[in-house]
Amino acid sequence: MGALSQAPATESSPLVRISHLEKLYPTRDNGNVHALSDIQLSIPDGAFVTIVGPSGCGKSTLLKILAGILDRSSGTVEIAGRNLEGPSKELGVVFQAPVLLPWRTVLANVLVPAEIQGLDPAQSRERARDLLSMVGLSGFENKYPGELSGGMQQRVGICRALINEPAFLLMDEPFGALDAMTRETMNLELLRIWQEKRTTVLLVTHSIPEAVFLADKVVVMTPRPGRIAEVIDIDLPRPRTLPMFNTPEFGRHVDAIRRHFNSGGALD
């Protein structure tokens, strides 16, 4: 640990390189739960990668390890050529729940990472305002989270994850708690943000259509032990639009992924 290989991330080399990653959780009876088994994954710089899988396949565990808030049992993780050793300032994380601090205004919530990382306050404020207006929350800067709807809160969470201009954005089922219509809107918005910011995104979801719609690559994970079953390249043209949900290509990808979860081709 601690040795930095100084290889700069060029266009050819991936931003994130995960090899032989294992995660074991100890259980009460001195046994182990094999949460992640031999994970091999590389994520190209600027790519939008989604992880899809049923509950218990370790997808959230993988994300927590990448966020640096959970230790791995073995294996290596490199981000931008550096060995991952803990939380990193180059990362932004969007959680399943918005996780806003209710005693802070919307603006102050967006500024949390900037304050923690000691970024220039004036610049950060301006950036926070820009981000909020980008997600349609201009005029809400001085509201408190309790005054916002769930969808608005999650947008604030996304702004917060982007405030330090992260090279790598991790999203753990960010839209899981939203209703279907809000979710579609948020998907489109997220793609727009991604196209504008050109940050690399890794998004965990349990919705196969969402995984296909957003991604350049879909990582299909299966449970017990959590392992990568397949990595599927999605060749749908960009920008993605809602009518694409109904195209045969889209359906083909969805079917290909679904096959992994229906043992013996059983029904969904």
Add this chain to the structure above:
Amino acid sequence: MTEIAAREASPPTVPAPALPAGKKKASWKESRLVSPSLLVIVLFLWEALVHLLGIPAIVLPPPSAVLVSLWDGIASGLFLPHFLVTVTEILSGFALGGGIGIILGILIGQSAFLERVIYPYVVAFQTVPKVAIAPIIVVWFGYGLSSKIIITATIAFFPVLANTIVGLQSVPREQLDMLRACTASNWQIFRMARLPQALPFIFVGLDIAIVLSVIGAIVGEFVGARAGLGYLILQKNFTFDMAGVFAILIILSLIGVGLHFCVMFVQRRVLFWADSNKNRITGA
């Protein structure tokens, strides 16, 4: 008395809008009327029974005599210096005990090690009845204000301490994960999440402590004092002035209720976010 006040002071948990002004609102209004009328009925029965059964005033004075005594004590200026002494003891003891409770609670709440090492002793100290150590404290610190302040502080500090510790540990896991993922230090996590998250708990402790402080000051004065409302109660007791004793009890209750409302007022100012859910905007 304070309990009734607490119930009245807490706002109705029913969300104000949405419901048409129907049954719920009416019953809330009714309960506001029931509580005072209950008091009037009890006082009336008390007065009637004392007269009907011919109970001597040194056993149970009628409410009318208590009110006269209360008015006399206030108008003659007899109560005022004692009132000021007792209120000073209450507030100083509350501040000292509350302050120590918060600081010790933060220290203990910060580390599992300190909790294991210190907390058992704190609990052991708490199990010692403060009335029992009050005489020792009077011997050590004399008959003046300081012994009463210290006795009050020993009673007031524990609820604040216990609630501070629980509050600091009540931070949701997701908030900790979020802050740690942002590379927050322990101090930043404390400042940004643990302390604000603990504030509602700390205020619960302070609210209990302020009422206990009234008890603490009176206990201290009973053990040995030259002034104060507790000292005055003992004097009135010796002269069989029961109406006077009851009058002072009313003042003590009013002090307790008044201080409780002061804590509630500050709490609502500080914890402004606690009820901001009311004006939630619906939709995306």
